[in-house]
Amino acid sequence: MKVLANDGISNSGIEALEAAGFEVLTTTVAQEQLENYINKHNITVLIVRSATTVRKNLIDNCPSLKIIGRGGVGMDNIDVDYARSKGLHVINTPAASSHSVAELVFGHFYGLARFLHNSNRDMPLEGDANFKALKKSYAKGTELKGKTLGVLGFGRIGQATAKVAIGAGMKVVAFDPFLEKANLQLDFFDGQKVDFEIKTISKEEVLKQSDFVTLHVPAQDSYVIGEKEFSQMKDGVIIANAARGGVVDEVALLNAIKSGKVSRAALDVFEKEPQPEIQLLMNPALSLTPHTGAATNEAQDRIGLELAEQIISILG
């Protein structure tokens, strides 16, 4: 049986699938040629990340497909219910990338707190005077330790982010419409484990208390953070969106930066992907990454292996 991993898959995933007798194709087929390719090569399993979309048409026109696998969390690029109604298995790997996303958020937070996203670019090629001027202009950094992190969406990734925050000496407050509390476990390098509980509070209270805000919610029809929510935040707040484009109103964000309500922000996802608005790309208050939350060797290894295991157990 053939597996097409159209947005790639780790070697560990390929090896596990091949050992079970699957043929794995890793060609990236353009969206408009996908239907032909799947039919021509009699593909049984289509694996995608966020780049390839799997809509009704493709599902209807590719009868050889038995499984659609999402290497990652968000399935907004797949017509999941429709595929399932047609008897296809739709699988993903919801836990495999949580810690990688959490670390990316903190990479942005530490960078923003000390202006690394700008100072890297601004370092003078020569000149003592320039160096000194630059040192002065980046003299107002802040520590994360002792600050409050607000987490909107307290599922797997939100909780992983909370654990990193606690390790960084931050207080964590969280909002989740589906969760009253979460039991978290901190794992230490020497094998010690510490359990603790975080009770969620209202969204407004999270926004009011937080020095840093991070979103970990699925794609949805309306903004989670817009003009109203920005007005409820502390002046000078730093925010991060590594969830989905469209959960933060980008126009409201730019206005909030302009007014000083938001001092700096990190975006890993954009309302327009893969071509974010130029005003975002040019704004010095923004630290940007091209949707790389899950893009670590470790996360992709776990994702590849988990997909392989699920595929083998369904078809093996």
Ligand SMILES: O=C(O)[C@H](O)COP(=O)(O)O
């Ligand atoms: O939903 C996810 O898993 C993340 O947004 C990562 O998407 P990617 O696999 O396209 O990097």
